[in-house]
Amino acid sequence: MYVTLDDVNKSFGDYKASDHVSFSIEKGKLTGLLGPSGSGKTTILRMIAGLESPDSGNITIDGTVVNDIPASKRGIGFVFQNYALFSYMTVEDNIAFGLSVQKVAKEKISQRVSELIELVGLKGMEKRYPSQLSGGQRQRVAFARAIAPRPKLLLLDEPFAAIDAKVRVELRTWLKEMIEKLGITSIFVTHDQDEAIEVADQIIILDHGRVEQSGTPVEIYQHPDTAFTASFVGNATVIPDYHIFSHFEDIHGACTAVIRPEFLHLTRIGEVEQFPNSSEEGIVNSILFRGSHMEIKVWVRGSLLTVNRPLEAGQVEIGEKVHIFIYQIFVTTGDKVYHLKNEALYDDSVVI
Amino acid sequence: MEQKKNDGILKWVLIIIAAFFLFIMVIMPLGMVVAGSFAMGFKYYIASITDKYTLKALSLTLRATIASVICTSVFGLMAAWAVTRYSFPGKKIIKSIIDIPVTISPVICGMIFLLLFGRQGFIYPLLDKVGIDVIFAVPGIIIVTVFVTLPMVFREIVPVLEARGTEEEEAAAMMGASGWTIFTKITFPSIKWPFIYGMILSASRAMGEFGAVSVISGHLRGLTNTLPLHVEILFNEFNTTEAFAVASILVMLSIALLILRLVLQYVSKRKISRMQKATA
Numbered sequence: 151m152y153v154t155l156d157d158v159n160k161s162f163g164d165y166k167a168s169d170h171v172s173f174s175i176e177k178g179k180l181t182g183l184l185g186p187s188g189s190g191k192t193t194i195l196r197m198i199a200g201l202e203s204p205d206s207g208n209i210t211i212d213g214t215v216v217n218d219i220p221a222s223k224r225g226i227g228f229v230f231q232n233y234a235l236f237s238y239m240t241v242e243d244n245i246a247f248g249l250s251v252q253k254v255a256k257e258k259i260s261q262r263v264s265e266l267i268e269l270v271g272l273k274g275m276e277k278r279y280p281s282q283l284s285g286g287q288r289q290r291v292a293f294a295r296a297i298a299p300r301p302k303l304l305l306l307d308e309p310f311a312a313i314d315a316k317v318r319v320e321l322r323t324w325l326k327e328m329i330e331k332l333g334i335t336s337i338f339v340t341h342d343q344d345e346a347i348e349v350a351d352q353i354i355i356l357d358h359g360r361v362e363q364s365g366t367p368v369e370i371y372q373h374p375d376t377a378f379t380a381s382f383v384g385n386a387t388v389i390p391d392y393h394i395f396s397h398f399e400d401i402h403g404a405c406t407a408v409i410r411p412e413f414l415h416l417t418r419i420g421e422v423e424q425f426p427n428s429s430e431e432g433i434v435n436s437i438l439f440r441g442s443h444m445e446i447k448v449w450v451r452g453s454l455l456t457v458n459r460p461l462e463a464g465q466v467e468i469g470e471k472v473h474i475f476i477y478q479i480f481v482t483t484g485d486k487v488y489h490l491k492n493e494a495l496y497d498d499s500v501v502i
Numbered sequence: 503m504e505q506k507k508n509d510g511i512l513k514w515v516l517i518i519i520a521a522f523f524l525f526i527m528v529i530m531p532l533g534m535v536v537a538g539s540f541a542m543g544f545k546y547y548i549a550s551i552t553d554k555y556t557l558k559a560l561s562l563t564l565r566a567t568i569a570s571v572i573c574t575s576v577f578g579l580m581a582a583w584a585v586t587r588y589s590f591p592g593k594k595i596i597k598s599i600i601d602i603p604v605t606i607s608p609v610i611c612g613m614i615f616l617l618l619f620g621r622q623g624f625i626y627p628l629l630d631k632v633g634i635d636v637i638f639a640v641p642g643i644i645i646v647t648v649f650v651t652l653p654m655v656f657r658e659i660v661p662v663l664e665a666r667g668t669e670e671e672e673a674a675a676m677m678g679a680s681g682w683t684i685f686t687k688i689t690f691p692s693i694k695w696p697f698i699y700g701m702i703l704s705a706s707r708a709m710g711e712f713g714a715v716s717v718i719s720g721h722l723r724g725l726t727n728t729l730p731l732h733v734e735i736l737f738n739e740f741n742t743t744e745a746f747a748v749a750s751i752l753v754m755l756s757i758a759l760l761i762l763r764l765v766l767q768y769v770s771k772r773k774i775s776r777m778q779k780a781t782a
Contacts, residue, residue, distance in 0.1 A: 199676065200676075201672060201676070221675065221676050222675060222676060222677065222678035222679075223678070226676070228673065228676050230669050230672070230673055232669060234669035234670045234672065234673040235670075236670055236673075236674070236687075236688055237670070237692065238688075238691035238692060239687075247674065247677060247679070247687075248677035248678070251674075251677055251678050251679045251680075251683060252678060295673075299677065
C-alpha cells in the first residue's frame, strides 16, 4: 500500500473532523474522498499533505511515517480548491516556482516548464497572469504547477468546485486522462458523487469524520455496506418503514429502506405489465424533463418515490393513476444493509 | 433630450461650485503663503529659509519624519502579518487599539507622553538615572511623532492581506519555499502599493504634526523646534514674512509628496491594467 492512514484522529474543539480513520491507497490509483460538507474529507486531505497534523494515529507514505515530516519535505503536489495561483506571477513563473525553490538549474526548469505547458495545452499563454485566464485554464496551471517538481503523490481539494458546470465534465475526463498518463498516485476530495463515480478508481466515503465504506465505484454503488452509503449514493429516497410494501422479506427489527429510481418500473394502467399482481398503485405528483428521460415523482402508499421513464415509453399526466413495480430495495438497520429483491421475481414461474 | 440638457447644466453648476470652493479654501491660502513669503523680496526670502534656526527646525522635522516612516513600516508589516495570518484571543481588540493614535486628538497624545515621561511620570526616575531627557528634548519629539503616525501602514495593508487569504502562501510553503521567499515573492508584491501609500501618508502627517509635538517640545529654539512650531513662533513674534517663508518650505515638501503619490498611483495603475488586460 502506498498511502496508509492508521487510526487517525483530529478534532477542532467539539467537532471531530477525523474519527478513528484508517484506509489504504494503492500506488498509481486515483482515489476519491467523497462525503457531504463537514464530513472531514478536506481535513483528512490536509493531514496527508502536512497542512494539518493529526491528534493521534499514523500517516504512512511509501513506507515512511510522515507525521513529523513537514509539508514541504513530503514530496506532495497539492491543488487547492481555488487553485491559489500566485497572482503576481505569470503562468510560466507559477509552474516554475516549485523547481526554482529547489534551486534546480535554469535550463532544466525552462525545459520542464515548456514540457508541462505543452502537456496541459496552454501553449501561447506562458506570459499571462492568472487574472487573465478562465477557470478551466487556471485549473490546468494549478495542475501543472503541482506536478512540476515530480511529486510522488498528488492531492486535489475539490478540483472542480470552482468551475462552471459545462466545463466541469470536460475537465473531469481531462484530469483522469492526465493522471493515468503520468501514473501518479492521486487523491481528490469531492462532495459530488457523480464526479467521484466517474473519475475515481477507488472511492472512500466519509461521514462525520468516519470512513463509511471504501471500494471501487461499482462496489460502492451496487453494494453499499452502511445505511449512510446507501442513502448518500445514487438518487436515493429513504422510506421510513418498508413494510408498507408487501412482497419483501421481513427482516427482524428493520424498518428503514432506500429506494433508487432504477429499482422501480412505472407502467400506465392498460399497458402490458410483467408483474401485475405484485405492483403498487401510485399517483403521479410531478414530471421533470431530463433530456434523455423523464424523471417522475409518484406518491406510493404515502411515500414520494422517484422513477425514470424513457421518452419513447409515452407521456404520463400529473394526477394520473399508475402502477409501480419495485424490483429491489436496500433495507438498512443500524450499520447493516440488506439487499432485498421483490419476491415476485422468485415466484415468476409460479405466477404463469 | 430635455433630461440630457438639464444634466449638462447641473454638471457645470456642480463643477463651478466645487472649483470655487477649492479656490477659496486651498488655492488662495497657498497663494497667500507664496505672496507673503516674497513680500520683502527674494533676498529676504532666501535669508529667511537659510536662517540657522530654520535649518535646525527643518533638520529636526526631517529626522522625526524619517523615524516615523521607518517605525510605521516595520511595525505595520509585523502587526498586519500577525493579525491576518494568525488567530489568537483579543485580535479584534488589538486591531481597534492600533487605531487609537489617529483617532484621539494630537494634543492629548502629547499630554499622555508628558505625563508618562515628565517629572510626575513613573518612568522619569528611571530615565533620570540613565541620563536621558525625553520631555522638552529631541527624543520626545520623535516619540510623539512616531506615535501619531504608527498605524498608517498597518491601516493600508491589513484590508489587502485580509482580502487575499493565506492560500497562496500555503501553496508556496508546500513547495518548500522559505519564509523569506514567500514574503518577497508572494506576499509583498500584493501589498507593495498600499505599503508605499501608507509610508507617504505617515510622512505627510509627521511633517505637519503640530499638536502633540507642541505639548512636548518646550519650544526651545534651535533645539526642539520643528518647522510647524517654528512657523508659530515667528508668527507670534510678528515676523510675518519670515513665518510665511518657513511655511513655504512645508508647502513644498507636501507638494513633493503629493507628486510622488500621483506618480506611484499612475505606475501601479498601469501595472495592474497590464496584468488584467484581456488578451483576446
